[in-house]
Amino acid sequence: MKRYNEKDTVEMRQVYADTLLELATLDPKVVVLEADLSSAITTTKIKNQLKDRYVNVGIMEAEMIGAAAGLAVAGFKPFIHTFANFATRRVYDQVFLSLAYAKLDAVILGSDAGVTAEHNGGTHMPFEDLSLMRIIPEVTVYEASDATMLAALLKQGYKQPGLTYIRTIRKQAITLYDTSELFETGSKTLRKGTDAAILASGIMVAEALAAAEELAAQDIDVSVVDMYQIKPIDEDAVMEAAETGAIVTAENHNVIGGLGSAVAEVLAEKKPTKMYRIGIREKFGQVGTADWLKQDYGLTKIDIVKAVKHLCSE
DSSP, X not given: OOOOOOSSEEEHHHXXXXXXXXXXXXXXXXXXXXXXXXXXXXXXXXHHHHGGGEEEXXXXXXXXXXXXXXXXXXXXXXXXXXXXXXXXXXXXXXXXXXXXXXXXXXXXXXXXXGGXXXXXXXXXXXXXXXXXXXXXXXXXXXEOOSHHHHXXXXXXXXXXXXXEEEEOOSSEEEOOOOTTOOOOSSOEEEEOOSSEEEEEOTTHHHHHHHHHHHHHHTTOOEEEEEOOEEETTOHHHHHHHHTTSEEEEEEEEETTTSHHHHHHHHHHHHOOOEEEEEEEOSOOOOSSOHHHHHHHHTOSHHHHHHHHHHHHHO
């Protein structure tokens, strides 16, 4: 099995293809579906090995969901990929009815999450996919923050019943975890602190860790938690973070309906706590590099530092 424990960057799309080949080699019921983005996610390299268990339907995302539902009814385990905007808002009714409502087993990978869509621009830049998937009953929703985690979440999605949605970037991700790490509780505490807690997901986990270092230099001690399971949210991790008295959530997604909302819902019902949500606020996507977009939308370590300092000063 290929291992992703080097302390550099790894392309998430390579992890997706490698892991699917591993699962498909072990289980003849694993099938892979694409909607004309097989080159973008590199599953072209496993096409010959999978043969008729590899289906590229072309630019027909709704048809792909329907085909996946039919395969699931027949006892197969479909893995479905397209860009996150197409995997959710474009085919929402098909996902809701044909897969979730029908209580079928399938894994959907939504790639190019948020600002990492970069030059594909506003039409292809998903800031709403987590919100859409969270509202569907009994769907498990993840956001992968590095290569090791993505491989683990794909395997969890393979094992668990029902519909699983995994949000990921498509290209390089900073390595955060060694392959010995287990992802079973829905969160990972990367740093413990007493003054505030930063709950982050996806590419914002690295920003949160960088912010924590800057805050430490200013004598502000913060926790950093990777909240990779957005639904069901790890309520114990949220409650532990609330003990600091101040929480900042950080996500590459709209502040409505994603990680920030999930955390706020727990706090509102169980332990009202000062908090601020870092994320997209009333804006559409646009063309740009990921670094420029993070600055424009306020998704940087500097923005996290400012939010934590503001809460701690109240």
